[in-house]
Amino acid sequence: MGREVGIVGVGQTHHSRRRTDVSQAGLVREAVNRALADAKLSMDDIDTVVVATGPVLFGGVNQPEKWVVDAIGAQGKSVVRLTSGGGAGFAGALAGYYQVAGGYSERTLVVAYDKLSEGPLQYSISTLYDPFWGREFAVGIMGFSAAYWRARMDVLGHTEEAAAMCAAKNRNNAINNPYAHQKKAVTVEDVLNSKPLCWPIKLLDVPPISDGAAAIVLANDKVAHHSNSRPAWIRGIAYCCEADNAPERSLMVSEPLALASRQVYRAAGITNPRRQFDVVEIQEPYSCFELNYYESLGLCPPGQAADLVASGATQLDGDIPVNPSGGCMGANPIGAVGVIRLIEAATQVMGRNESHQIKDAKLALVQSGGGWANLRGCAVLSA
């Protein structure tokens, strides 16, 4: 079998609506410097580098790792870029995980970023659609996401309020996150009364548009202790997909996420996720996705996500806090988000989370995803 892999250093930028003081490459540098310092390492100690970003149309630079390599001082190293839409950061971490687990490297730096202020975001995302078949009607994936939320509302009897509860919870949690830039207290009513953008998605169901980068250092069990006496070990990680235009695709649950969680839970020995996990970090590109994930990850039975959020169990003081960091609602530099969620979960199990440390957190669940809601993954971290 392969090596054990731990997260031994983390770093993220102070995310912002728009950074006009650094280039895309300079932004990446900031996160990398912080992660290396956190791991008590320099770039010389790093064997391989994985870069991850959202679609290249976001920033107007094709294969941007070939530019970024200079800013992070990784010239000469093994550098490769992964991309997977919103799940890019997570997909990058997964590739890095296997570089270490498979013995290709002892220490791998994974850095993910997007500088979304630089391009027309929704139009870039709309180019996800088949140019022959529907692209002209796309509004990013907001129209699509809202459509399937509506379908869930109709079938399951969930109300707009359930998603608004997720949005309000995450927005209020983000206030204490030093790296978030959207920090305003909101009530469920504020969310419900905000402007419909793609109804049922309303303004406050939508995360901000952000510039940001995030980096982690992965190390094998042989060298991890040089950086950190208490690494966050990756006990299971998977990222599955489903074909986008499939006949049976209902999106009542996310099938790829359900498949990924099944694999990961088996690897990590999770039989009762609601009871076993101390904290959960998920990537909610719109508030409504959080409800879907509760069910797909098995935090509640199918169809009962609205009850779960209404019960308060996923609040900071609940038995299964979800997104103490505020999730995407505090900052959403899309390609970086998968790594940000890993960082927030890793620091929880390391006992040094800067937003809201969950007391005695030992086992954390991380979810991320991208594409047309058809690329979905999760990971289990433990101290």
Next chain:
Amino acid sequence: MYYAPETTPIDLPTFHSQIKLPYTLTPGRAAGIFLVEIANGRIVGSRFKDGSVIAPAQDFSPKDGEEPEALVEAPDTGELTGFTRVDGAVIGLIRLDGCANAFTHRILGELADLKVGQRVKAEWDGAAGQSILAIKGFVVAADAPVGTVKELGELPEPLGVVNYAFALDYEHAYGPYYGRMFDEIKQNGVFMGVRGSNADEALLPPREIDDITHKRTGTWKACADTGTIRACSIINIEVYGQTRQVPYVYAEVVLDGASTKMIHVIEIDDLEHAKKNIKPGTRVRAVWTKGERQGRVSDIERFEVIDG
């Protein structure tokens, strides 16, 4: 060894598509100051701890990522270290006097006159503004005096944003399946799909291999221009590149006879009315665009709700 699909190369029309995007790019501190100063006729470089200077200025050493100690002014004279000609235009590598690096720029001159080590100097274009093209290019200047790197003095605020745009044009192949589907739309006003590998309902758009089973799809099947909404939302946000006036309904419609979605729009007058009356399960029909059909999805102007 398998070479497939087995077809003979033929010339077929293609589907033109363009992706055109405006950007507001941030150059960062060094390049931002460079772009401000180049409009003033000054070339800004970066000086590193070991005293070496590179120009144009960079925030990070291209050798090892080190950050510079100071920004300095580089002279506009130097030597040519490499060159080529592409599409009649000469591009060269120029090392400015006092600098450790070379960079790419245009060479204004004939290839035959060039040799490595040749002295060159910048030809300025006062009208180009805050752009690397404020230097129009470099010209051969055999007796240009050797310039020196100077301190820059007080630094201006870096340029925060550079406007940039690009357009990417595509000629997409239709292939056998999209080819027939759009031909049928154009000629007969009919949506033809192919049956799934183990189903009577048709996949739209059609394809050779079933996405789920990865087995060969079945025979062609005509679908109706009526159908049922699988999922829909009400678009009320205006974004770059949008083709319809808001508000409208974004609808994923499963046409009768098909199993997969077609994405289209339904026009609405009123948000509240649409919330109640247009939802998953609602029956809709296609409203065809007036005039000659083009063989595109836009041959359908929109869908409308079938009353009662």
Next chain:
Amino acid sequence: MGFSQVAVLASAQTELRPAWNDAQHIDLISSVVTNVFKGTGLSLDDVDFVIDSGSDVLDGRSISNCGFLGALGAHHKEEARVEEDGLWAALYGVNKIRSGASKVGLIVAYSKPSESAIDLYWSAMVEPFYQRPVGFGQKAALGMQAQRYLAAYGITDSDLADLVARRWAAAAANGGVAMGDAPDAAAVLGAGEAAHPLTNLMLSRPVDGAVAVLLGAEDVARRSGRAPVFITGMGTSMETHAFAERSANTLDSVAAAAKMALGKAGWDKAGAADVAEISGPSAVGELLVLEGLGLADAGKGLNAAMGDGINRSGGALPADPVIATGLVRLAEAAKQLAAPVRGGATGPEKAIVHGTGGLAMQTNCVFTLEV
């Protein structure tokens, strides 16, 4: 710590054509995914994961893998997109199997440069403030690389033309590449200037095509119908973005990648390989790769390039399915090692494979294969 050995079980390719006007991306992809299993005793059900290489910019579609998942055979499997040459996708797949997490992986790379403006694919890769506005792109970078190399070593353009003609002849003999009559050296010299001193035929010819490679753990490989070809070493290295800052007339990243790969394989030199499949975006690029690998001294790449074991498939010059080329090289090298030989004869037992990406080969990847 015992890592699984990983083998190339099988490969499939479409014909490489200047333009597949009568097929979409999904048609090319699904055909290689269907065909790669033939003769292996395996099916798509046995595949644990799919890793693919393609480019959103070439495809004209963001997250283009997302639209091609069905064709890739990835539905309900783990899938990853490496936006780099397919040899890096294979590198990922090997790591995944070596870790013990998976047994069988499908690696797919595809390209349809005929659908887009290939020069823009390259020029969009350079940073947008200094290099892009002056018109710097792949052709200019390759032209300058060639100008310096020819000047440094006294190589002539007719030397390059001989090399190019040899590669086209090899591709014609190997099959699988759509072409008319293979150009002779005179035709190469007369092909019109692409980037002085290179003519159009001295640059690799962009073609459409897809390739699939099936990777498996050792136990699967031993049970599969064919002689396993083991991947025994891998390495990759990326150089600085600043073309002028890279060492002149040598590709340090090829040397670094080769050092990694050879070290893992336990070879003392690349010359241990009987055959080499390399990806040169230009005739000079090929020579620089051979020198970087250590198959020739500096400036002496030409002799090695004209040798018998180098690019028997023809390499990238006659057929460069941009971003799939390195994976085609892996497939071709594995076929050469797996090909049955007549009794008493000996076939090649070791191969070295090279893939590249970026302007003027900014990044390079090297694999060693053994039977």
